[in-house]
Amino acid sequence: MKDKLHQLKLKYQGTKMAPAFNALHTFLYTPNETTHSGAHVRSADDLKRTMNTVIMALVPCLLFGMFNAGYQHYSAINGFPENFSLFEHFLTWENFLVGIPTILPLVIVSYGVGLAIEFLFAVIKGHEVEEGYLVTGMLVPLIIPVDTPLWMLAIAVAFGVVIGKEVFGGTGMNILNPALTIRAFLFFAYPTWMSGDKVWVHEAVERAGTADAISGETVLGSLAAGSEPTFSLADMFYGFIPGSVGETSTLLILLGALFLIFSKIASWRIMVSAVLGSLAMGLIFNGVVDAGWLPTYSKFYTLMSFPYWQHLLVGGLAFGIVFMATDPVTGSQTNKGKWIYGFLIGFLSVMIRVFNPGYPEGVFLAILLMNVFAPTIDHYVVRGNIKKRLKRLKTATIYPKSSDEVDSLKTETA
């Protein structure tokens, strides 16, 4: 199989479809050629392995999302079980059978449309297919509501890949995170499918207005409406709450984060600083409420008095911090820059969450905004470093390194 593929590659070399073929070839096996000129670093992880590692970190979230889709569906119909049991109520085939047929098509459409466009551009422009879409294609189904119509998703993916990435020159050149561009497009184009209390539960839209109507409001949604959430903290942490497909389970996201940090794929600096940023903003809001500056009838009261650390458990904040903010292409590159970049993402996410009148979520907007500022942050960090080093050079006295050099210098000057 491997040798046959190598031979086939030689046969197609130079033809128009070669990039498309090479993409599949190198996805399955390491290429049989090596670089011949110049210095190069040998490493086990190329772009494809990096992407696959992220996808592995996302799989638990996806599987959980499938169970949760069914769980939310049935608990909206039958009422929430009083004494919840993981194996009796959550990990059941019934839940999974609702989840697979609703979520798998999202994954297929996301990958199908996105990769088709990537291959098309590679063939037209004659470059190799880049692997950037592998992760985007997996992220997209995880950050949208379960019942998003497939044609909307297809249009959004086409928009995100072409306008968000290909116009800038493809993978590695994009300014904005493509998955979030797709999410933002869907949100602004079809707001009724992206927010409200009908979209988070499977079949809630079709049943609206009938006797069987069901609904499920996200925790943030009910907070924005001024009512206390009905879910326990454990539910929020484990993820048994309505929300986008893969964002609900903080526990599994945390596992994914540890995996990514351990394999050194994602930056721990961004994750830690983003968590700190969100906690800081949450504390400020809590402080304002505790100090009594905010009247209880204010429409921001419930969201602002929401305990600061619980912001990390609900909505897409945890998911965004771990899988979106750490995108190496659109994030800051310098270590100091990563701290600033991450902190502001957390800070702004919670701020937008509280003050956004139309939609109680702000993670994707905060990350997109900071994507735009990331190069600026890096620029000033680098400039600051140059200045510091120049100052050090000015005050430094330069001594010869060893006594041998001193001797040789003496003989030269003598």
Next chain:
Amino acid sequence: MGLLSKKDANLILDPLADNNPITIQVLGICSALAITAELKASVVMALSVLFVLSMGNVVISLLRNVIPSKIRIIVQLVVVAALVIIVDQVLKAFAYELSKTLSVFVGLIITNCIIMGRFEAFALGNTPGKAFLDGIGNALGYGIILVIVGFFRELLGSGTLFGFKVLGDPVTKTGLYSIGYENNGFMIIPPAALIVVGIIIWVQRSRNRELIEEA
């Protein structure tokens, strides 16, 4: 083009494509973003600019030898302002609803860079006849982009063209809407115009590679 010499014809044809004020010179973007959510508004805006630019070019060209160059910008402003007020009053009298949609953007024709640009670059140095053709050409080049952008934004954003429901009725679910189609709310907001204009620029430059600036 039997009526015009080749050189004169180019005055009109050049700005339509290869020297388009919006897509090549990137002027007049502000109004192109603001008022292209409906095709009707785009067409009226294009006609208003056509009137102001062609008339203004002629007036400036007639005055070109008597305007002291130190105060020429002020003179130009007076001429545009006078013409814009005429357009504004006509719209208010005969198309009040439309003038409300266009709101300040009729008044802001005064600051449209295309107009001042053509006065400075062309009308001040050419005869009235040529200046008139140049004005028509540039206004048409501007208008053509406005109409294209307006067409796509109204069709995709509201499902209508000139207010006619060409894709069916979204409320009673007829036509395309009966199979689950929905209007794209993103196309209504001004940033969408920026992207549509960007796509037009992209298409134009990949068809004619000579237009691509060197990086």
